[in-house]
Amino acid sequence: MIDFAALKRDRRAALAATAGLGVLLALAPFLIGAAAGATWLRILDFALLYIMLALGLNIVVGFAGLLDMGYIAFYGVGAYLYALLASPHFGLHWPVWAILPTGALVAGLFGVLLGAPTLRLRGDYLAIVTLGFGEIIRIFLNNLNAPINITNGPQGISGIDPIHFGSVSLAKPIDIFGFSLPSLHAYYYLFLLLALGIVFVTIRLENSRIGRAWVAIREDEIAAKACGINTRNIKLLAFAMGASFGGVAGGLFAGFQAFVSPESFSLMESVMVLCMVVLGGMGNIFGVILGGALLTILPEVFRHSAGPVQQAIFGKVLLDPEALRMLLFGLALIVVMLYRPAGLWPSTRRRQEFKGSAA
Amino acid sequence: MSGVGEILLEAKNIGKHFGGVRALRDVSLTIRRGEIYGLIGPNGAGKTTFFNCLTGLYTPNGGELMFDGKKLQASAPHKAAQRGIARTFQNIRLFGNMTAMENIMVGRHVRTRTGVIGAVLRDARTRAEEAAIRRRAEELLHYVDIADRADDLARNLSYGDQRRLEIARALATDPQLLALDEPAAGMNGTETEELRVLIEGIRNDGVTVLLIEHDVKLVMGLCDRVAVLDYGAKICEDVPAVVQHDPRVIEAYLGGAVA
Ligand SMILES: Nc1ncnc2c1ncn2[C@@H]1O[C@H](COP(=O)(O)OP(=O)(O)OP(=O)(O)O)[C@@H](O)[C@H]1O
Numbered sequence: 001m002i003d004f005a006a007l008k009r010d011r012r013a014a015l016a017a018t019a020g021l022g023v024l025l026a027l028a029p030f031l032i033g034a035a036a037g038a039t040w041l042r043i044l045d046f047a048l049l050y051i052m053l054a055l056g057l058n059i060v061v062g063f064a065g066l067l068d069m070g071y072i073a074f075y076g077v078g079a080y081l082y083a084l085l086a087s088p089h090f091g092l093h094w095p096v097w098a099i100l101p102t103g104a105l106v107a108g109l110f111g112v113l114l115g116a117p118t119l120r121l122r123g124d125y126l127a128i129v130t131l132g133f134g135e136i137i138r139i140f141l142n143n144l145n146a147p148i149n150i151t152n153g154p155q156g157i158s159g160i161d162p163i164h165f166g167s168v169s170l171a172k173p174i175d176i177f178g179f180s181l182p183s184l185h186a187y188y189y190l191f192l193l194l195a196l197g198i199v200f201v202t203i204r205l206e207n208s209r210i211g212r213a214w215v216a217i218r219e220d221e222i223a224a225k226a227c228g229i230n231t232r233n234i235k236l237l238a239f240a241m242g243a244s245f246g247g248v249a250g251g252l253f254a255g256f257q258a259f260v261s262p263e264s265f266s267l268m269e270s271v272m273v274l275c276m277v278v279l280g281g282m283g284n285i286f287g288v289i290l291g292g293a294l295l296t297i298l299p300e301v302f303r304h305s306a307g308p309v310q311q312a313i314f315g316k317v318l319l320d321p322e323a324l325r326m327l328l329f330g331l332a333l334i335v336v337m338l339y340r341p342a343g344l345w346p347s348t349r350r351r352q353e354f355k356g357s358a359a
Numbered sequence: 360m361s362g363v364g365e366i367l368l369e370a371k372n373i374g375k376h377f378g379g380v381r382a383l384r385d386v387s388l389t390i391r392r393g394e395i396y397g398l399i400g401p402n403g404a405g406k407t408t409f410f411n412c413l414t415g416l417y418t419p420n421g422g423e424l425m426f427d428g429k430k431l432q433a434s435a436p437h438k439a440a441q442r443g444i445a446r447t448f449q450n451i452r453l454f455g456n457m458t459a460m461e462n463i464m465v466g467r468h469v470r471t472r473t474g475v476i477g478a479v480l481r482d483a484r485t486r487a488e489e490a491a492i493r494r495r496a497e498e499l500l501h502y503v504d505i506a507d508r509a510d511d512l513a514r515n516l517s518y519g520d521q522r523r524l525e526i527a528r529a530l531a532t533d534p535q536l537l538a539l540d541e542p543a544a545g546m547n548g549t550e551t552e553e554l555r556v557l558i559e560g561i562r563n564d565g566v567t568v569l570l571i572e573h574d575v576k577l578v579m580g581l582c583d584r585v586a587v588l589d590y591g592a593k594i595c596e597d598v599p600a601v602v603q604h605d606p607r608v609i610e611a612y613l614g615g616a617v618a
């Protein structure tokens with residue numbers, strides 16, 4: 001029997017929760033801006049970019065079970081594409097609405113390019129090959145300044161057009177009916193919009209024929225084949241989808257920073273995004289979002305508090321805040337993985353999985 | 360159903376070796392539409408290898424497979440499923456961390472079309488297809504009698520239920536030929552009897568069955584014809600009553616037991 005009253009109550013509760021979350025997300029930049037200032041607002045904007053990245057990588061690692069260690073390359077592709085198409089470097093100034101889809105498409109193609117030679121590989125072998133791929137892209141970005149200067153080498157590309165829609169640029173305060181919306185706030189809303197779009201696409205995909213095929217491949221590739229799944233195409237699709245999210249995030253990053261250089265796309269960044277996915281809860285969209293937010297914000301909290309806290313306790317700074325930050329960060333990772341091996345907010349699937357293997 | 364008795368699968372001189380091991384030697388056999396065809400033989404005779412060649416997991420070193428009048432493409436498992444060959448595995452291969460229901464829904468993959476755009480937009484066609492997938496999966500859960508386990512993870516099902524789920528998943532691909540690799544292994548008497556009824560029902564619903572099985576009673580009671588493999592070669596093919604008394608078959612089994 002269906003308890004309609006309970007269902008109605010649940011729906012009302014869900015609606016209320018959603019509305020509450022909506023208000024919180026809408027007010028977040030004002031609250032954080034007022035409480036903590038522009039530095040933290042900037043970090044909030046970055047958290048949204050990393051959430052997009054983590055959601056993209058989650059499709060490859062969390063859903064399809066393909067351990068990709070070079071994911072940041074797609075972020076780099078998206079970022080450089082924006083930089084090349086909207087900066088004085090080539091004198092091109094494409095509009096955002098044209099660059100972002102192009103970035104998604106090109107990054108998606110790179111995803112297929114990376115995926116194709118790795119189709120037969122799994123686990124650690126796949127990790128090593130993708131790691132190499134990520135580094136190759138970075139090295140190309142570093143060296144494609146001669147004989148023809150495409151990427152401007154290690155100096156990177158600066159003076160990139162800020163994200164703008166017609167004459168409205170997000171780099172300057174935007175005047176809305178006499179009310180002035182600061183730049184960091186405007187970027188926040190744009191990033192939030194795109195992140196929500198990515199969440200929507202991910203949820204739709206997860207609960208579809210495609211999403212089930214991804215999980216089936218992760219669970220047992222041979223059985224998936226026997227069920228008639230063209231594992232090659234479905235895996236390439238996972239690489240392409242994940243990469244295209246990375247490409248979008250990369251484009252936003254370039255417009256936001258107005259500067260890109262190869263060092264933003266190092267192996268460490270790939271590892272970081274992978275940590276977000278694993279620590280948050282592989283395969284669970286909300287866990288991954290949580291992981292993305294926490295791992296962007298926590299290291300910054302450590303960075304900003306390591307000095308002052310030492311000052312307060314010992315009267316002087318004993319350990320370099322930068323070193324201490326990574327130490328604490330590593331410690332936090334270890335603790336989470338020890339006590340919550342399936343991640344902070346695992347999918348029900350994985351929670352049962354870990355319960356089962358522990359029993 | 361129409362076409363009962365016509366040839367569905369024709370294997371011609373299938374050979375397969377692994378290094379020096381000749382797992383299959385010129386195996387030829389024909390399976391007719393609507394029959395239950397048994398494939399038996401001592402351990403290591405090459406039965407599973409034959410299944411793997413048939414379903415595209417292995418590429419035979421020689422020979423040809425004709426299915427439903429057309430050649431089967433080698434080493435393309437998803438195409439074999441597309442053509443209408445479904446299978447289960449000797450060591451059950453379910454999607455352990457998906458529910459029983461989801462396992463069967465994956466089986467519908469090959470008969471459905473939704474792509475990325477459809478999945479994201481969830482248009483009327485996609486919604487209808489998704490609903491049909493669910494309906495069919497529910498039907499199959501009932502068909503193999505595990506409807507009460509629909510939302511349990513496959514890995515948490517009992518052994519017998521896992522075997523049934525694997526059959527349901529295979530049936531979800533709308534096969535013409537269902538290949539079962541030792542479905543009764545590890546089952547007790549009652550479970551085996553239930554399985555016999557299930558397999559008979561599947562055949563009566565128009566699906567041809569190819570059955571590898573060590574349980575002689577089950578094979579003899581169920582199969583219309585039986586082929587015997589020994590050291591990769593077919594040594595006999597006939598109705599169960601004849602096969603049972605064939606001296607080569609007795610020799611193969613006894614020889615295996617003594618060695
Ligand atoms: N992938 C493989 N690599 C190497 N040898 C293999 C492979 N698959 C099967 N073989 C060998 O081929 C022979 C036939 O094996 P197969 O699994 O087909 O036997 P079977 O008849 O299914 O036996 P059982 O009743 O034990 O399941 C065996 O000698 C086996 O060791």
Ligand SMILES: [Mg+2]
Pocket residue numbers: 406407408449
């Ligand atoms: Mg076998």
